[in-house]
Amino acid sequence: MTHDIPEQPATPPQPTTPPAEPAPDTPKKRLTPLAAGLIGLAAGAGIVGATWAITANNGTDEPATFTLTGTFALTEDAVTIGDSCHGTGGYDDIGTGTSVTVYGAKGDVVATGQLGDAEETSYGACDFTVNVPDVPKGEKFYKVEVSHRGTLQLTAEEAENGEFAGSLG
Template sequence: MTNKQPEQPATPPPPIEPPAVPVSEPAKKRLSPLAAGLVGLAAGAAIVGSIWAITATSGPEGPATFTLEGTFTLTEDATESGDDCSASYDSGYDDISEGTSVTVYGAKGDVIATGELGDSTYSDYVCEFAIAVPDVPKGEKFYKVEVSHRGTLQLSAEEAENGELAASLG
């Protein structure tokens, strides 16, 4: 027996790796000017729409208004017809009846609300009509009220808002 060990084969050298080739990223594709414009337009519309939605629901309901209330009395040539009354035919007041226009003017002379003569009552040759003109804007220094084309009656803001209109004709 010999103490000689058999010759061991030499370990082969590690395989040679090829040099690392840098991997290039794929080229980024740019948007065409038309596509970029459309994307910008959509983004802008979304922003404007969002702002509009927020402000539309967060503000006050609108200008404060009141209903101008009072009476209009026809003291001459009034006649009763059924449940209502009006001026007699050819009296010069025949434009006065239920439904006759009522116009409210602001301090600058502009029309700010319209309505009409309401229900009427007849008593002793006199017609009294209810007036209720809705949605009259608050904030005027004074108001002028005209029934038909018969001239205006001026009320202070306080009188108008408190329903103190009392006009007559005849």
Template sequence: MGAVWALTGDPDPDSAVSGTSASAGETETQTAEPEPTTFTLTGSFELTEGAVSDGSTGCKGTGGYDDIAEGSSVTVYDAAGTVIATGYLGDSTLASGSCTFDVAVENVPKGKDFYKVEVSHRGTVQLSGADAEAGRFGATLG
């Protein structure tokens, strides 16, 4: 009878069946980790014109695009236009005349309806809060 109760009934909170290890009437309480209040905005940025090898393993922009390279600034704004996080373009890959950069901006506050992202001084690209938190940032220049 006890085995049937353990599978179908509400277990006693002090019993070993509930996943606690209690002794002498004491209960062990597990606390949940608090939800993070920030996230890392991830995605990619593609330069389609003026892209050349950087002489190493990556690429960069030339001519009117010489401000685009690994380490160029990435700024995240909220709806009011306030800067809420900053980062840099990451590793890059040159393929078929285009240069694609990894984007990862840490410590972006969660819970905004949308975000605006700017690479260097090239103007903002808007994306929804859901897309930002899911790592779906993508922008193209050129």
């Protein structure tokens, strides 16, 4: 046997303490009905606004239009030379390419075009085609003027259905 004493630690052992108990769960705060309603309202408005923005941008930016079509007859002083039928004398401003102006119900110019090709009729007149593109829809009526010869009024339905028919002479 040896008389050696085992070496002792320099600091005395600390008493062990039991582990701390976890903190009790604090109850979660619930939203008041008013706060929940306001959040729901804001979320709903956001969804509706986003849907509106997406669908609004998918449409065309151009207003609805139509092409005004019909005929215009020059019944006096018309002459045909080759394939060209046009007016003479006091009607020399009437021929293929003559301006056609379309006015809206307020009297403002809404579209312009020109007389198209013409055919000589059996009674010596010239029948021109009328074709005015991009006439905006939505007027109660339209007035159509060929050259500077005065206006003819059409209902919106007549104009949109290609029922323009004018004559001079």
